[in-house]
Amino acid sequence: MKNTIMEQASKLKEEIIAWRRDFHQNPELSFEEHRTAEKVALHLKSLGLDVQTGVGRTGVVGILYGKEPGPTIALRADMDALPIHDQKQTGYKSTIPGKMHACGHDAHTSILMGAAQFLSQVKRPERGNVKFIFQPAEENGGGAEVMIQDGVLQNPKVDAIAGLHVFPGVPTGSITAVKGVGCAAADFIRIKVIGRGGHAAHPHTAVDSVTVTAQVITALQHIASRQVDPLDSVVITIGTIQGGSANNIIAPEVELTGTVRTLNPALREQMPEKIEKVIKGVTEAMGATYEFLYDKGYPSIINDDQMVELVLQTADAVLGAGKQSLVKPSMGGEDFSYYTHVVPGAFFRLGVGNTEKNTTYPLHHPMFDVDEDALPLGVAMLSAIALNYLSQK
Ligand SMILES: [Zn+2]
Ligand SMILES: [Zn+2]
Structure with missing residues (x-):
């Protein structure tokens, strides 16, 4: 499993990096993700998915139906940027003064686009469905709650959900997860x-x-x-x-x-x-x-133990032994929590920290950047989590 999924996901690397840099140069604030949503929707349509736009205002949903009917797992990415002025000196830094993808949501969106491509073109699930949720307004406005109110967890009904957040405090190649209460x-x-x-x-x-x-x-x-x-x-x-x-x-x-x-x-x-x-x-x-x-702001993420186990096992298979660990909860907030209050879910951190590439600045820092080598790992992880869930359920 490890070699095939990782090898196949790596073939998408150049494309994922190109998407990520495009989003990075064109950041959009919460509920203003019109350009990003349009790019996402075009991509999902090109893959032949069932696509809905305007879900939770600027959100996009793609549904991939497996070969046979079965359960539905949702994979979620957030799309919004922050009102921070990008101080990096890279060729792909933000072109919009005062706006920046300083929380890595550009990476999340690109990774999920890659997973949609992987699961529809490279390894389609034998049974069950995958719902790709591209969510607006994680930073400000609780886009997750708005999408849920708009029915994103219905038709087909979502049985479980997984999502990731890039994290500069974890080295590239590794992930961390939390059981139970995941954040504040x-x-x-x-x-x-x-x-x-x-x-x-x-x-x-x-x-x-x-x-x-x-x-x-x-x-x-x-x-x-x-x-x-x-x-x-x-x-x-x-x-x-x-x-x-x-x-x-x-x-x-x-x-x-x-x-x-x-x-x-x-x-x-x-x-x-x-x-x-x-x-x-x-x-x-x-x-x-x-x-x-x-x-009251976002509630705590409540991770489902079985879903977390699935993430850890998947990491062992995809990333190799010793690349995952259980850690303490974070006092940060994250609106993925709303999903976990409705369906069993797991939210994990994808390492993007690399001192040689200067990608260890904290989230929300004006110098924040991700190690792009982690992008195909994110694609492999999300794709394998969906495949494992659907084959085990
Ligand atoms: Zn953030
Ligand atoms: Zn974030």
Whole structure:
């Protein structure tokens, strides 16, 4: 299995790289993936697949029917880029100022196009179907949820799903996976601390929102360190602080935004109350008031153990022994989670890190790049996962 699938997938390498560079040069933000979706749809149609466009606004779906009826496995790629200015000096860097594929979704899209080609032209499943999901708006807007609402997991009904994310922290040639909870629920908070303005020299005549805010920020970390079971993970990060207009004026109010990450769904439910209690107590004690918004973002990915086993076995066969490992969950967020709440799924990381090629910058970094040698490995992995699933089920 290893040699044939890897060898055959490697033959598609030049084509996959060309697609990836084209997408990389023409990045499109969440729900604006019109050009990308058009290229994908054209490719899927050229393979003779049953193609639907405009699913979840800018999403594309291709269905490959096997020789005999059977179960349906979905493979998913996301297509959107980020509002980051590309600082690489490669011939294929972004041509659009302020937009960049800094999360590797160009690679995901190209890999899935390659898998569609592989499974329809090189090794067609004996039985069952493969649904290729090209999803918009992973970075901003929850495209997965919108596609599910548009029926992407129906007609034919999807029985299982797999997806990958390129990862610079894993060397090219390897993959990692997580059993159970794969990543954090990623929620958004906005806090306004409201004091009373005044002269900086006479603080007793005002309520200083800056010093109150300092106390609030410190006290919030007590939730993580003192109120939550140390074996349950939680991150509360305040990412922005805005307040004040001059050095000699007491700021009437300060606004903070941040993110709350949890792995345990029960703990997630408790977080709004825990956070508000701290804000309320601290502001009240200092004579200030507050406004508080807690907005739920993507839930956690819940990987299915059997699907993860299938990914690991496939990696042993396709990539060779010792190229896969089980790792701890990530506190990052990823909207693949929505699929895993509906059907059994597995999301794994495809290594693209190569120090010689300078592809070890983190995701979302303006110098981010992928080792393109990993692209055919991604094609081989996704194709083999689909074939293995359909033959075993
Ligand atoms: Zn990202
Ligand atoms: Zn991503």
